[in-house]
Amino acid sequence: xxxxxxxxxxxxxxxxxxxxxxxxxxxxxxxxxxxxxxxxxxxxxxxxxxxxxxxxxxxxxxxxxxxxxxxxxxxxxxxxxxxxxxxxxxxxxxxxxxxxxxxxxxxxxxxxxxxxxxxxxxxxxxxxxxxxxxxxxxxxxxxxxxxxxxxxxxxxxxxxxxxxxxxxxxxxxxxxxxxxxxxxxxxxxxxxxxxxxxxxxxxxxxxxxxxxxxxxxxxxxxxxxxxxxxxxxxxxxxxxxxxxxxxxxxxxxxxxxxxxxxxxxxxxxxxxxxxxxxxxxxxxxxxxxxxxxxxxxxxxxxxxxxxxxxxxxxxxxxxxxxxxxxxxxxxxxxxxxxxxxxxxxxxxxxxxxxxxxxxxxxxxxxxxxxxxxxx
Amino acid sequence: xxxxxxxxxxxxxxxxxxxxxxxxxxxxxxxxxxxxxxxxxxxxxxxxxxxxxxxxxxxxxxxxxxxxxxxxxxxxxxxxxxxxxxxxxxxxxxxxxxxxxxxxxxxxxxxxxxxxxxxxxxxxxxxxxxxxxxxxxxxxxxxxxxxxxxxxxxxxxxxxxxxxxxxxxxxxxxxxxxxxxxxxxxxxxxxxxxxxxxxxxxxxxxxxxxxxxxxxxxxxxxxxxxxxxxxxxxxxxxxxxxxxxxxxxxxxxxxxxxxxxxxxxxxxxxxxxxxxxxxxxxxxxxxxxxxxxxxxxxxxxxxxxxxxxxxxxxxxxxxxxxxxxxxxxxxxxxxxxxxxxxxxxxxxxxxxxxxxxxxxxxxxxxxxxxxxxxxxxx
Numbered sequence: 001x002x003x004x005x006x007x008x009x010x011x012x013x014x015x016x017x018x019x020x021x022x023x024x025x026x027x028x029x030x031x032x033x034x035x036x037x038x039x040x041x042x043x044x045x046x047x048x049x050x051x052x053x054x055x056x057x058x059x060x061x062x063x064x065x066x067x068x069x070x071x072x073x074x075x076x077x078x079x080x081x082x083x084x085x086x087x088x089x090x091x092x093x094x095x096x097x098x099x100x101x102x103x104x105x106x107x108x109x110x111x112x113x114x115x116x117x118x119x120x121x122x123x124x125x126x127x128x129x130x131x132x133x134x135x136x137x138x139x140x141x142x143x144x145x146x147x148x149x150x151x152x153x154x155x156x157x158x159x160x161x162x163x164x165x166x167x168x169x170x171x172x173x174x175x176x177x178x179x180x181x182x183x184x185x186x187x188x189x190x191x192x193x194x195x196x197x198x199x200x201x202x203x204x205x206x207x208x209x210x211x212x213x214x215x216x217x218x219x220x221x222x223x224x225x226x227x228x229x230x231x232x233x234x235x236x237x238x239x240x241x242x243x244x245x246x247x248x249x250x251x252x253x254x255x256x257x258x259x260x261x262x263x264x265x266x267x268x269x270x271x272x273x274x275x276x277x278x279x280x281x282x283x284x285x286x287x288x289x290x291x292x293x294x295x296x297x298x299x300x301x302x303x304x305x306x307x308x309x310x311x312x313x314x315x316x317x318x319x320x321x322x323x324x325x326x327x328x329x330x331x332x333x334x335x336x337x338x339x340x341x342x343x344x345x346x347x348x349x350x351x352x353x354x355x356x357x358x359x360x361x362x363x364x365x366x367x368x369x370x371x372x373x374x375x
Numbered sequence: 376x377x378x379x380x381x382x383x384x385x386x387x388x389x390x391x392x393x394x395x396x397x398x399x400x401x402x403x404x405x406x407x408x409x410x411x412x413x414x415x416x417x418x419x420x421x422x423x424x425x426x427x428x429x430x431x432x433x434x435x436x437x438x439x440x441x442x443x444x445x446x447x448x449x450x451x452x453x454x455x456x457x458x459x460x461x462x463x464x465x466x467x468x469x470x471x472x473x474x475x476x477x478x479x480x481x482x483x484x485x486x487x488x489x490x491x492x493x494x495x496x497x498x499x500x501x502x503x504x505x506x507x508x509x510x511x512x513x514x515x516x517x518x519x520x521x522x523x524x525x526x527x528x529x530x531x532x533x534x535x536x537x538x539x540x541x542x543x544x545x546x547x548x549x550x551x552x553x554x555x556x557x558x559x560x561x562x563x564x565x566x567x568x569x570x571x572x573x574x575x576x577x578x579x580x581x582x583x584x585x586x587x588x589x590x591x592x593x594x595x596x597x598x599x600x601x602x603x604x605x606x607x608x609x610x611x612x613x614x615x616x617x618x619x620x621x622x623x624x625x626x627x628x629x630x631x632x633x634x635x636x637x638x639x640x641x642x643x644x645x646x647x648x649x650x651x652x653x654x655x656x657x658x659x660x661x662x663x664x665x666x667x668x669x670x671x672x673x674x675x676x677x678x679x680x681x682x683x684x685x686x687x688x689x690x691x692x693x694x695x696x697x698x699x700x701x702x703x704x705x706x707x708x709x710x711x712x713x714x715x716x717x718x719x720x721x722x723x724x725x726x727x728x729x730x731x732x733x734x735x736x737x738x739x740x741x742x743x744x745x746x747x748x749x750x751x752x753x
Contacts, residue, residue: 039536043526061536062529070532078536 014045116279143301201233387439404737521680545736579610584653593625674705
């Protein structure tokens with residue numbers, strides 16, 4: 001019988017974030033062909049029970065610091081004890097320490113996944129990433145722009161880095177929900193327009209820009225328009241204060257964290273993202289799958305999914321005016337909304353979670369085979 | 376149907392407390408699931424009494440005295456013989472002394488059962504060589520009562536990743552217990568119906584933070600003059616005096632009710648409006664769970680195992696420890712925002728039923744045994 005490979009995903013923790021929700025969709029689908037588990041190095045996080053419910057074991061291998069010797073050894077012991085064949089690390093922190101520990105443990109295949117532009121705070125971190133890249137067997141970037149940026153910064157061998165676009169589970173967005181009831185539960189009238197932003201309330205997502213343009217749009221479009229802010233984060237109270245101060249609180253709804261995103265998307269007319277830093281935002285794919293026209297800032301790989309004017313609008317970063325103009329244009333033009341919606345639904349069909357599963361499984365198997373042939 | 380396991384539980388406690396209660400609940404739960412459970416605990420212990428009353432198989436021929444004693448050798452010989460005779464699948468130990476005895480005896484017995492250890496409190500375990508040997512090498516699985524401990528053990532090299540699990544202590548839901556009436560507590564202490572009861576229920580020792588409760592009382596009374604402060608529990612006299620002095624200094628001593636132990640706790644829970652728990656160190660806090668089950672909003676400090684239960688503004692209000700200003704703000708928020716209070720109480724009750732039930736604790740323990748045995752088989 002063919003051996004099932006043991007793949008461990010190393011990640012900092014599992015909060016309610018885009019990457020983590022993507023993994024939650026992705027990992028259970030490997031189970032027929034691979035043994036998949038997760039090892040967190042900071043804490044398990046809120047989503048850990050959901051992973052466990054879907055049969056993915058989550059372990060904690062607590063790190064005191066990224067390169068603390070005891071922590072590195074702990075992870076090495078863990079990987080060795082579990083006879084891991086493939087280590088797949090996610091995002092900067094785990095990419096660094098996961099690579100070191102895996103190399104010491106003699107793990108056959110080490111893969112790092114870049115989900116966004118690197119968060120290098122210092123020159124030293126950049127050098128470290130460049131140096132450690134030599135010990136990796138492969139790097140996956142979530143978009144061409146992330147890949148290009150990484151190669152430029154580190155001079156990494158471009159044969160060892162591939163772009164695999166994230167995918168979504170389309171079936172979840174194909175269901176028709178009772179959107180009238182959903183609107184009612186949020187206090188939104190049936191005939192009102194809804195503009196939504198689905199993102200954690202953190203600085204990088206620039207909700208402030210969203211609120212500023214919301215103020216302008218309300219002045220021009222009128223009051224039968226609601227702005228939905230879905231998500232949770234440290235900026236929660238600050239943003240609420242801003243909405244109150246801008247006197248638009250009556251038309252802004254903070255929903256907090258929600259697990260009914262497909263339903264909320266279906267009752268939304270325009271979906272917006274104002275980030276200044278992104279890799280390959282899954283919410284764009286989810287909106288497209290729901291047929292909701294998208295307006296996003298030109299961050300990271302956004303331009304690779306949305307073609308400006310074809311399936312949505314791409315506006316410059318930090319520009320409330322441009323965003324407001326795009327919103328108004330779209331709100332007034334129902335035909336355009338419909339066209340964007342149809343194009344989006346067509347385009348998104350090539351970004352399925354199933355294709356991710358196939359591509360990654362092939363990558364694991366090929367690299368492993370190549371490694372075992374070498375030995 | 377899972378395989379019937381033969382399990383030995385050992386516990387050293389003499390008096391009754393959270394640890395004994397948990398050991399008792401786990402043992403009886405596992406027995407109900409069809410496993411063969413034997414409990415070894417000292418003759419004089421309250422646990423033995425209660426376990427025997429409930430028909431558990433108890434062996435009380437052990438002492439598990441603290442410190443190094445001659446009796447340890449006796450315990451060791453006894454447990455070793457017991458393991459040889461009964462051929463246990465699992466030895467589950469709960470305290471320090473019984474862990475050492477249990478581990479050494481099972482090593483020497485030649486049977487090599489699976490060793491599971493529960494760490495019940497959050498006082499730091501020192502990381503000297505012998506402890507590392509005991510926890511990391513000789514213990515197969517470690518169970519801790521909160522996420523804080525999991526991190527602590529892994530961070531200080533006392534546990535192997537993948538072999539430590541958090542299983543929260545479960546509590547029996549006493550909210551539906553209708554033996555006492557809601558008005559009982561108010562009648563006992565002559566508190567009017569329209570007065571707000573803000574309670575704190577903990578042993579009066581320094582690390583429970585009673586002094587911060589006292590310091591907060593002044594400001595609270597200024598805004599809500601009809602507040603009564605209740606402190607239940609007994610403890611160290613000096614600390615009690617200090618707390619009383621602080622209430623006097625804040626001009627709220629006449630609003631304070633401090634009866635020491637109170638034997639009708641359900642009556643208290645049925646009347647209390649807000650529960651404050653400003654502890655500086657805490658493992659699994661049963662009082663907070665009781666408050667959850669009775670629908671009392673909680674203001675508690677962000678230490679030890681408390682954040683596992685209290686999610687800020689979702690199941691209660693989480694505050695920094697050693698800060699009476701945050702207690703005041705928390706109380707004002709609960710009293711001033713009815714919707715927030717109702718939402719929190721509802722989520723807290725749900726959290727209690729979902730995550731802190733005895734059934735869940737027992738089920739997770741059983742799952743852990745089965746997984747660990749499977750893992751060993753590989």
